[in-house]
Amino acid sequence: xxxxxxxxxxxxxxxxxxxxxxxxxxxxxxxxxxxxxxxxxxxxxxxxxxxxxxxxxxxxxxxxxxxxxxxxxxxxxxxxxxxxxxxxxxxxxxxxxxxxxx
Numbered sequence: 001x002x003x004x005x006x007x008x009x010x011x012x013x014x015x016x017x018x019x020x021x022x023x024x025x026x027x028x029x030x031x032x033x034x035x036x037x038x039x040x041x042x043x044x045x046x047x048x049x050x051x052x053x054x055x056x057x058x059x060x061x062x063x064x065x066x067x068x069x070x071x072x073x074x075x076x077x078x079x080x081x082x083x084x085x086x087x088x089x090x091x092x093x094x095x096x097x098x099x100x101x102x
Contacts, residue, residue, distance in 0.1 A: 022050040033068045
């Protein structure tokens with residue numbers, strides 16, 4: 001049932017191994033982005049590739065804003081989101097919320 005809310009779901013594979021997963025998910029009127037990269041593939045550009053595909057798909061679907069939440073301790077992901085132009089819009093002790101206007 002969770003996947004049924006996805007506007008798009010992407011899976012990257014390499015030699016029968018899952019590399020990365022990403023999605024754009026609609027919750028009410030809010031579009032959420034989520035990505036995960038397998039540990040052994042981190043630092044090899046797959047997060048950036050996933051972001052490129054998801055942002056492009058969002059634009060093609062006419063999405064005007066993408067939101068995400070990330071653990072405050074996930075510095076690599078935070079840097080990736082900032083690189084893509086996401087702006088910090090909310091914080092609490094365990095996560096940051098970012099938004100990107102398309």
